[in-house]
Amino acid sequence: MITAEVAVYPLKTNDASGVINSSINALKNTDINYDVNSMNTKLTGSKEDIFRSLSEMFSTAEKAGGEINMVVTISNAAE
Secondary structure: OEEEEEEEEEOOOOOHHHHHHHHHHHHHHOOOEEEEOOOOEEEEEOHHHHHHHHHHHHHHHHHHHOOEEEEEEEEOOOO
16 A cells, blocks of 8 residues: 655646646546645555556646646655
C-alpha cells in the first residue's frame, strides 16, 4: 500500500477548474481511495493502481486542457 498526493496544473486554458475536475473524475472507476482537498488530491492503494491512476489523471487532463503540469509526491511510509 502506498499513498500519493497529486496536484494538476493546467496551462494556457480559460477552464482550469474543468480540466482539474476532469482529471479527478478519472479516479471514479479505479480501485483506489482518494480524498480531494483545496490544494491536491490524496490517493491510497496498491503501487500498481496508484501509478495507473496517475497516468489516467494526466491523460484525461491533457485531453481536456492541452498543456499540463502535474506535481506528485509518493510515499510507502506507514501513516
